[in-house]
Amino acid sequence: MGDNDPVSDETPICSAKGCRTAAVWVLAWNNPKLHTPERRKTWLACDEHREHLSHFLDLRGFLKDVVTLEEWGRDAGAAGER
Incomplete structure (x- = not known):
């Protein structure tokens, strides 16, 4: 999807501030400091903001994994809800 492609209410959008x-x-x-080791919170990213958001989390020692949305959905379906 390009920047001008319409995003529906059901489309997951990037977590970067102001990005749609x-x-x-x-x-x-x-x-x-807040979560048990196995707990995973998630941010979503478009191609443009993936590196920036990953870097932000990694600097703080928070980043655990970066996968495609498709792969995440496939893994969640196989392993149950995360």
């Missing part, structure tokens, strides 16, 4: 682009990536993270 469809998400392509899932950034799985946790804050060890």
Whole structure:
């Protein structure tokens, strides 16, 4: 999807502030001061913001995994809800 493609209410969108682009990536993270080690919170990212959001989380030691939205959905279906 390009920047001008319409995004429906059902389309997951990027978590970057002000971005309304469809998400392509899932950034799985946790804050060890707040979450148990197995807990995974998620941010969604478009291609443009994936590196920026990943870097933000990684600098804090929070980033655990970056996978495509498609892969995340496939894994969640096989393993139950995350």
